[in-house]
Amino acid sequence: MDLQQHTQAIEKAVPDASRGLPDEVFAMATRLVPMVNVDLLVRTSEGILLTWREDKHFLPGWHIPGGIIRFMEKAESRLAAVARTELGTTLKPEKKLLYLHEFFYPELSSRNHFISLLYEVETASAITIPRCRDLAAPRHGEYAFFEQPPENLLEPHRVYRKFF
Numbered sequence: 001m002d003l004q005q006h007t008q009a010i011e012k013a014v015p016d017a018s019r020g021l022p023d024e025v026f027a028m029a030t031r032l033v034p035m036v037n038v039d040l041l042v043r044t045s046e047g048i049l050l051t052w053r054e055d056k057h058f059l060p061g062w063h064i065p066g067g068i069i070r071f072m073e074k075a076e077s078r079l080a081a082v083a084r085t086e087l088g089t090t091l092k093p094e095k096k097l098l099y100l101h102e103f104f105y106p107e108l109s110s111r112n113h114f115i116s117l118l119y120e121v122e123t124a125s126a127i128t129i130p131r132c133r134d135l136a137a138p139r140h141g142e143y144a145f146f147e148q149p150p151e152n153l154l155e156p157h158r159v160y161r162k163f164f
Helices: 003-013 023-032 075-087 155-163
Strands: 035-044 047-053 061-063 066-068 091-104 113-123 143-146
Touching (some): 035 155, 047 075
Antiparallel strands (some): 047 061
């Protein structure tokens, strides 16, 4: 099978890339091109909202909610999707781009080049995911507010410490 046939097979397996990619295709894409993602900085009188994340790419830790922009998707649409899926909320219309940062992880086999856009946003409705009640034993997907960056802030998001 030549490269064109492989390409056609992959395109057939992904009839609508705007809806996301199968895991195998996504992993391949992250080895070939940088990914662009949005991160949501939610700041209230309680501090900055972080969610607990446990996945195979980084050690468990607190992170700023975010997501990778899909093909033909506007950044604003991905911000809304992240708010809905990761926080169970909606956002107010005002969004402010605060920071752009490129991440490079050459030691990883995939997911090793990201361009991250940090937006300051405000929620328009209540957050419906579980709030972390025990910071010593957080669970995947729970949230908490922090006035200072926690020690177990995920390594990629340590560049955001200056926003606390």
